[in-house]
Amino acid sequence: MEQQEQQLMKLEGTVEHVIYENADSGYAVFEVDAGGTDVVVAGNVGGVDNGMSVTVYGHMVNHPSYGEQFRAETIEARLPEDRTAILSYLSSGVLPYIGPSTAKKIVAKFGDDTLTIIAETPQRLCELKGITEQKAAVISNEFRRMYGVREVVAWFARYGMTAQQAVTCYRALGPHTVEALTQNPYLLCGEPLQLKFGQVDTIAAALQFETGCRLRVAAGLLYALRHNAGNGHTCLPRDKLLESTSKFLRLPLGDLEAALDELLSSEELRTRTFDGVEYIYLPDLLSAEEDIAARLGQLSTFPTEAPPTLDADIRVLEMAQGFAYAPLQRQAIRLALSSRVMVLTGGPGTGKTTTVNAILSLYEALYDRVALCAPTGRAAKRLSELTNHAASTIHRLLEVDYSSGSVRFIHNEKNLLKYDVIILDEMSMVDVKLFQALLAAARYHCRIIMVGDADQLPSVGPGNILGEILKAGVVPTVRLTDIFRQAQRSLIVQNAHRIVDGQMPQKGGPKDDFFLIESNGLACQKLVCDLVSTRLPKAYGFDPVRDIQVLCPTKVGPTGSVELNRRLQDILNPPAKGKGQIGTAESAKILRLGDKVMQIKNDYDITFERAGAEAGVGAYNGDLGIITAVDVDARSVTVQMDDKKYTYTADQLNELEPAYAVTVHKSQGSEFPAVILPVADVPARLCYRNLLYTGVTRARKLCVLTGTARTEQTMVENVRQNMRYSGLRYLLKDAATPTEEKQEQLSAT
Numbered sequence: 001m002e003q004q005e006q007q008l009m010k011l012e013g014t015v016e017h018v019i020y021e022n023a024d025s026g027y028a029v030f031e032v033d034a035g036g037t038d039v040v041v042a043g044n045v046g047g048v049d050n051g052m053s054v055t056v057y058g059h060m061v062n063h064p065s066y067g068e069q070f071r072a073e074t075i076e077a078r079l080p081e082d083r084t085a086i087l088s089y090l091s092s093g094v095l096p097y098i099g100p101s102t103a104k105k106i107v108a109k110f111g112d113d114t115l116t117i118i119a120e121t122p123q124r125l126c127e128l129k130g131i132t133e134q135k136a137a138v139i140s141n142e143f144r145r146m147y148g149v150r151e152v153v154a155w156f157a158r159y160g161m162t163a164q165q166a167v168t169c170y171r172a173l174g175p176h177t178v179e180a181l182t183q184n185p186y187l188l189c190g191e192p193l194q195l196k197f198g199q200v201d202t203i204a205a206a207l208q209f210e211t212g213c214r215l216r217v218a219a220g221l222l223y224a225l226r227h228n229a230g231n232g233h234t235c236l237p238r239d240k241l242l243e244s245t246s247k248f249l250r251l252p253l254g255d256l257e258a259a260l261d262e263l264l265s266s267e268e269l270r271t272r273t274f275d276g277v278e279y280i281y282l283p284d285l286l287s288a289e290e291d292i293a294a295r296l297g298q299l300s301t302f303p304t305e306a307p308p309t310l311d312a313d314i315r316v317l318e319m320a321q322g323f324a325y326a327p328l329q330r331q332a333i334r335l336a337l338s339s340r341v342m343v344l345t346g347g348p349g350t351g352k353t354t355t356v357n358a359i360l361s362l363y364e365a366l367y368d369r370v371a372l373c374a375p376t377g378r379a380a381k382r383l384s385e386l387t388n389h390a391a392s393t394i395h396r397l398l399e400v401d402y403s404s405g406s407v408r409f410i411h412n413e414k415n416l417l418k419y420d421v422i423i424l425d426e427m428s429m430v431d432v433k434l435f436q437a438l439l440a441a442a443r444y445h446c447r448i449i450m451v452g453d454a455d456q457l458p459s460v461g462p463g464n465i466l467g468e469i470l471k472a473g474v475v476p477t478v479r480l481t482d483i484f485r486q487a488q489r490s491l492i493v494q495n496a497h498r499i500v501d502g503q504m505p506q507k508g509g510p511k512d513d514f515f516l517i518e519s520n521g522l523a524c525q526k527l528v529c530d531l532v533s534t535r536l537p538k539a540y541g542f543d544p545v546r547d548i549q550v551l552c553p554t555k556v557g558p559t560g561s562v563e564l565n566r567r568l569q570d571i572l573n574p575p576a577k578g579k580g581q582i583g584t585a586e587s588a589k590i591l592r593l594g595d596k597v598m599q600i601k602n603d604y605d606i607t608f609e610r611a612g613a614e615a616g617v618g619a620y621n622g623d624l625g626i627i628t629a630v631d632v633d634a635r636s637v638t639v640q641m642d643d644k645k646y647t648y649t650a651d652q653l654n655e656l657e658p659a660y661a662v663t664v665h666k667s668q669g670s671e672f673p674a675v676i677l678p679v680a681d682v683p684a685r686l687c688y689r690n691l692l693y694t695g696v697t698r699a700r701k702l703c704v705l706t707g708t709a710r711t712e713q714t715m716v717e718n719v720r721q722n723m724r725y726s727g728l729r730y731l732l733k734d735a736a737t738p739t740e741e742k743q744e745q746l747s748a749t
């Protein structure tokens with residue numbers, strides 16, 4: 001920090017005029033009187049007000065439109081200290097009920113003590129005509145709130161953290177933020193910042209916390225569980241949790257046992273034993289799994305009957321389509337119409353969508369309200385194209401309310417969705433919290449049909465619901481296994497099935513929709529670029545940006561997504577005069593007019609416009625779009641994602657990345673006309689079957705593998721199933737086991 005500060009310039013002065021301020025991000029542009037010279041300062045400083053004394057560290061930069069300005073890295077702001085500064089501060093209208101003339105009167109009366117009086121004895125303001133007790137209280141509260149934010153910003157700056165982090169934390173922890181963090185800095189590991197344990201440990205050490213203290217041990221255990229939830233585990237075996245936490249805290253196991261037991265008895269953590277092994281859960285993840293299990297278990301045991309005309313109805317559908325359903329498809333249709341809950345699973349080309357279409361038609365004849373949904377926008381779009389029926393994302397169905405700064409759903413157990421049936425596609429991508437929310441918002445009698453392919457990569461969030469449901473074996477399930485004739489002609493489909501069966505894909509040739517071109521290292525990088533930019537567009541007529549997608553198993557290396565993005569951006573959308581572009585210092589990425597970009601995290605707040613339709617909010621991880629405008633001065637870009645137009649301001653640019661090449665993980669739930677998948681230089685931990693399978697099955701018309709047969713073979717043979725700890729299968733089995741009490745409840749309904 002010190003070293004960094006040495007390279008930074010220091011500027012001291014008084015804030016003269018705030019030109020622009022974004023209260024959410026803490027970004028501000030303001031003029032500072034630095035001993036007679038006015039300097040424009042810009043940066044994420046957490047807000048400033050006229051009259052404040054500031055010490056700013058940063059660099060002078062030359063802004064293309066605004067000329068010279070000081071780009072602030074950190075700021076220390078103090079409240080105005082002398083009369084003139086206090087008057088300027090209050091006159092700016094920073095506090096309610098105080099305009100320039102009232103400010104003058106207040107300062108004339110209380111002088112240098114003005115701010116102390118406002119903070120501590122606001123009733124004294126009533127000595128001035130026109131200020132009632134109520135007004136004085138409002139003024140004082142607002143002052144203390146603002147002062148609180150400044151205090152938090154200063155505290156954060158002391159430990160090398162940004163004003164934006166401070167503002168976010170203040171919003172979550174409130175006026176006592178500094179007090180709370182001083183007493184327990186490890187709170188920073190939790191929501192909303194989720195800082196790395198090491199970083200927080202350094203802060204704690206500076207605050208004289210002992211390495212063996214209870215707060216640190218408890219924080220370490222919670223951190224390990226949260227970190228593992230980020231890797232998909234809903235729980236951890238007790239021994240494993242203790243062992244890994246003991247390693248990163250560098251404390252003996254014995255020191256951790258007591259802290260864990262305390263956390264369990266205070267219910268900050270929960271425990272369950274499955275198959276004789278004790279598992280430790282974060283409470284919200286246990287509730288999610290228990291709620292899911294209880295609801296699915298209950299629905300599974302709910303007696304229902306198929307409509308008497310079902311066979312005739314199926315025959316009518318077959319006649320209308322001109323083909324008969326295969327026996328397993330028929331079984332799935334019957335099961336869907338005679339159960340409250342079911343799973344339909346199978347690989348590509350096995351007739352899932354055709355079966356869903358039949359189920360949808362039959363249900364629509366019976367019920368008014370059938371919802372079709374999928375976890376991602378692209379999956380929902382594809383579903384709606386394939387079924388000719390409106391489909392939405394789960395988030396859209398539940399309607400996100402982000403007004404409190406965290407995700408809540410408008411539809412929940414108190415405001416149920418008005419559907420009789422919910423058909424949920426791409427089930428492999430749904431995590432436990434989202435599924436819990438969906439089930440909570442479903443009416444008691446609502447039927448749930450889950451469709452998915454368990455061999456795809458599991459959800460980004462914690463849990464492996466589809467896999468666990470299949471393992472539990474208590475939810476009625478049909479697994480489609482035969483590949484239909486049309487699909488059999490496709491080498492993409494055949495090879496996808498070969499991969500799942502552990503066989504090497506057929507190599508294919510130019511006439512097939514799948515082929516492998518052997519290559520390696522930089523040659524492979526060049527090959528991918530040639531295929532995207534010239535060879536495939538020439539041979540197949542694909543648009544290099546809109547139709548072809550490079551999917552990388554990894555981010556790193558010559559054929560990782562980072563490097564390929566850089567190369568492809570240069571080739572497909574090179575810089576040109578008049579073509580706006582914005583560079584971001586942190587990630588060294590460039591966003592340029594015409595670029596294909598991806599939203600890389602959920603933003604529930606960002607607004608979009610739609611031509612001829614209602615505007616809305618929300619952009620989700622994995623959404624793809626094209627940059628249609630760049631405002632270099634304002635550092636903002638406009639992105640068109642299907643029919644939605646978003647404007648990203650300077651502080652939102654970190655949500656976007658060029659997307660000529662994306663990782664297979666980010667492509668889950670999407671399909672592309674042509675996929676190029678480099679299978680060279682893949683790090684060992686990413687060399688596994690489901691990843692290759694997921695990548696290949698994203699291709700609709702053409703899949704080209706570039707790389708080495710050896711890497712391909714390693715991927716096919718490695719069945720490390722992205723192993724995830726979860727207790728859902730046990731909880732489900734338990735929930736579906738009829739007990740006397742449950743039987744009584746059922747017969748009473």
Ligand SMILES: Nc1ncnc2c1ncn2[C@@H]1O[C@H](COP(=O)(O)OP(=O)(O)OP(=O)(O)O)[C@@H](O)[C@H]1O
Pocket residue numbers: 323324325326329346347348349350351352353354355484485486487
């Ligand atoms: N009973 C059937 N008889 C003849 N053809 C069928 C039948 N069911 C499905 N098909 C055809 O098989 C092909 C694959 O079916 P479908 O698209 O439903 O499979 P899918 O499992 O959804 O595949 P994907 O996951 O790849 O989308 C389609 O061309 C479809 O028309």
